[in-house]
Amino acid sequence: MTAPLFGILQLDRGDPWGYAELQGLVQAWLQDAGGFAAVGLAVYLLYALATPTDKSESERLRVPVSTWMLGMAALALVSYAIYLALIIFKKGEVPVPPPPPPGESPKPELPVWHGQAQAIALMIGGLFSLLGLCEPFVRDLYKILRRNVSFNSSGAKRFGHALGTYTTGLMSRRLLIAVGGAVAAYLAVGAVLFAIGAPQLTAIWAWLLAVGAGVALAALAVLMLFEAEGPVWAIAKLSFKEVIRKRVLWVFLIILLPALFPWQWFFPSKPSDELRNTTGTITFVLSILCLVPGVLLAALGIPDDIKSLNIFTIVSKPVERFEIVLGRFIGYVSLMTLVLLGLTGISVALIANTSVSPQARAETYKARVPHRGKLEFKSMLAQDRQEKKDFEGTNVGREFDYRRYIAGHPDSPQRGIWKFATVPTDLERPEGDRVPLEFTFDVYRMTKGEQDAGVLTNFTIATHNAPQRQPSKQEGAEWRWVDADQGADYAAAVQRLLTGALIDARLAARLKGGEPKTDQERAELRLAQRMKSLAEKLKANGVKVTEADGLVTTEPANVSDPRPGTPAWKAVSALAEEFGFFELRGKRVLDYTVMGIEVPAGLFRSANQGTPGKDERGQTLPRLAIYVKCESPGQLLGMAEPDLYLLRNELRYEVNFFKSMIGLWCRLCMFIGVAVAASTYLSGILAFLLSAGIYIIGLFTDHLTDLATGRNIGGPFQSLSQIVKAEQSTAQVTDSAGTRALMFGDKIAAWFFRRFQNLIPDVESFSWGHFVAEGFNINAEYLVVNLVVTAGYLLPWAVLAYYLMRNREVAA
Incomplete structure (x- = not known):
């Protein structure tokens, strides 16, 4: 997707991914994630083999090697060997799409299922690699789920106990006075607005009241969830409270909150573009307000625990190390989800109750399907x-x-x-x-x-x-018309509707006559049969049709300039159906x-x-x-x-705006997950920079694809040579040994770019602000695919965090 240009919706990268692309996405994920898993499995096995047998028992437990892992590694090796053989002998190749015509921008290839031998072998090799590398991860994750998730009566009792605890806490005298005073003041403001006759301000007041109540109830539900039994929920609750106590989030909210107000409050614009500008600005600001503090706090969480020695207290308890990662991720995502929900509600309240020009309402204050x-x-x-x-x-x-x-x-x-x-x-x-x-x-x-x-x-x-x-x-x-006779009948039907005489005496006689003998008689019979069928459709549409002595007439209809809701429109609809x-x-x-x-x-x-x-x-x-x-x-x-x-x-526009935030929530989950995973090994600042770098590069996946596929004019080595020689990028390349060496280097660079490209998510595919800004509905299937892709992207990072955290020395 690209941003709208001159007030139109553009899909120059093709339609968003839907259910039809799920098979291709799964295959591509197995190939890409499986390739990285194969490298990780090889490194893990080599590290395990290099570990001396005289090490301590704890050292050997940190790098266990099971028969399952060895078996899957062997099967993956066989699959990749078959894939390499197919490449060498040029068998089972995946067809390469032809280059676009000159002057036309290339469209990314849809993730379709490829049944060729090379694609299948690569997919199977990736599947075996994932099964081998994820075996310890799945085993420990199952143990974590059993400890932290329960669906029996004890879980309901704990939830009820948590509800009672929070209710008792809310019933304290000081809190009741504070909350009661705030509610009374807010109600008083609403009464004043209603009394002075300010309907828009009153509506905004009601919206904000509903948003505040909704966010408060959601926060209460989250906090009660954190009271569930298990270390994951305890760590999530701790992370939730830590972020609230820190000032980073509140600084961002205070500084950028005015940017959530409608655009036309501050800047004049073309009337038809008022809502476009407002929606685009608010969507961009919401992305900054949620992503930057969320990722920054997530990147600093575990490193701060290590720096302050708090993690030593945690790992000394019966806590799995991956539970720390999960708890941090859930805590940060929960808080930022509440922030996103509240900010979205405030934005929609202001937009829905602000005066918008009639042109903007007609063009964009809707959700077209x-x-x-x-x-x-x-x-x-x-x-x-x-x-x-x-x-x-x-x-x-x-x-x-x-x-x-x-x-x-x-x-x-x-x-x-x-x-x-x-x-x-x-x-x-x-x-x-x-x-x-x-x-x-x-x-x-x-x-x-x-x-x-x-x-x-x-x-x-x-x-x-x-x-x-x-x-x-x-x-x-x-x-x-392909059928010239049908075209002639249509022109005759139009003229007969203008006069009202569908079947005159001549056509009626033709219907009663014998077998036609001449071309003119056959044409008259064909037209008469058409008019008879048209008359039936006119009656079905509620148009009065009179039949007498074989003659069929109707009220004359101006079919050359019909208006919806008129008899002429009903006649035109019947004509179009016929x-x-x-x-x-x-x-x-x-x-x-x-x-x-x-x-x-x-x-x-x-x-x-x-x-x-x-x-x-x-x-x-x-x-x-x-x-x-x-x-x-x-x-x-x-x-x-x-x-x-x-x-x-x-x-409705408002519902569509809320749906667009699901894409932002997916990005929030993805990059908080990346930040938490990276922070298990890197310092907080480096983890934040890594997450931010991946996000920024994800905004330019088209250029990255050009580099990976060699569609751009010259690769990095050739471009560097032309810069040094002060040559134009379009200058003709000479055929020399040095040039051939540069081009070979560009091919190697393209190979590395293709591998690097698989690490970068297409951030724009999660951006739906332009759909809302242009008044187009966001289909549910687009959002479902967004959620599936988010889960698929987070899983490899979770596996990486699992291994990094388990093998990191954090014990006191």
Whole structure:
């Protein structure tokens, strides 16, 4: 994901990961995590073998080697040997995607399942390595879970006892006076606001009251959880209280809290961008407020314990060392989760009760549920074009080549086409029998044109029952129906709806007559049957249809300019259902503005009827295709795949904002986990710097991918050579021994970058602020995948922390 540009949602890196990518993610995780596990297992076994047998018993217990570990190591070695042999003999290779066309940004490859022999061998080798290395970890983790987690009656009793303890503590006289005074003062403020007639301030007051009560109840539940039996909960409680006593968190909150107020309170902005700016700013500030103090405190926790000698008291008790790591992690995450919950509630309270311009509310104060298609560009047939190849959209030379453009002219054959392989059934019977089609296009002006009037655009929507075809040079620029007879029937049906005479005397006689003999008679019979079917659909839509003596009539309908909710709209919907075709001409489209048109739902009922056939190339026809044409001469209309979509539903902005914080919570867990794991071996500052470095590099995974795959112009060694020689990066490389040595060094560097890349999480895939800022709903599957990826990323760090903590000398 990238940040929104000029007020639009951009998905230039492809759609977020969903359930379809889970298989590929699991395979990639086994390959990557298994590769590091193989290195760790080899180092561990070598260290264990190098340990002298005359060492003390405690030394040998710290590096145990079981038969299971040796067996898994042997199986992993065999798997990696097979993988190496496959590479040498070039068998079972995973296909490499072709490089992107010149001027087009590459999209990251989706984590799909690869069934090739090399991918399977690498995955199996990683699985065996993980099974071998994690055997002590799993055994001790099971022991820790049995000690700290119980689901019997004793656990319920302890919870009840903790509840009684905290209730008794809250009932002390001094605390009751303080809490009662604060509540009374807050209620008094609310009464004053209500009395003076300030509805927005009163609403903010009520929201903050609800947020405070919710956070207080959540904090009480967390503290009671910490009263459970087990050292993990005791250490978590200790960590929770330590952070509260420290001033780092409160300093961050006090300094940056004003940044959570709406943007328009401080800075003027374009009315339609008020909510975008506010959401983007608050999301960024929330990230700083939660991540920086959370990671800093987590990195300093264990090193401070060692420095103050507190850890000696802990390890002298019957406490597993990994319980210290788990307790610290749970304590820090619990506190920062409460902070995140409170700050999010405050932000939503201020946004929801602040005056926002009507343009901003119409564009972004919602959570759209879109249905997207695949975009392609078409023009005249390839053999009739000067380039002798299919049109792929025009590149206007902008540095950011996210969009391609079609030329504007009444006779232009260029089209941007969105193809939908599926059509949701909930679009067949929507309220008002209409479905919004929204879009945001870029207008690139070749001439001055008519300022502030937009460009004229035609929308043609056809189902697989009414396929359209590219024009040839002899036919002109207009796209035509594949079935010309069906197109003629549609034009005749439009004229008959305008007059109201669906079946006149001539068509009625044709229905009663015998077998047609001429082409004209066959065309009349076909049209009469179509009109009879259309009449049935009109009646189903609630349109009055009169039948008498074989004649079928209805009220004349202005189908050339229908309005939703009118009889003409019902007629248009029936027409679209019968023919699978709808067209809107002359829509004025403004530059970078969220706009839309209404589409009759009958079109989607037609789309879901029957099975799509094949086109002239043998490919399956889409159930629905939307053709966009620019009519204004001298203008170009720019579009990208996410710029047009069918609107399925609109949900609440506030709920969507809270959902976006799940991505931030995942990042919080990941980097607190990294900080805690690193602090088991490094000092606090180094652990913090390591976590911060991984996070910052994770913001630039695209550039890291370019370095790892060699897609950039020149590697580090070649670039360094050009800098020394004062050469341009695009200068032609000479074929010499020195150049070949530099390129070989770049290949080795790319290999190391690929290994390093596996340690870096894609931070942007957990950022959903741009979805909220642009008013798009965050699908639940995106968040579920975020949680799965977070767990997968934390597990290797947990194993590393387990081994580092167990083998660190911390006893007094």
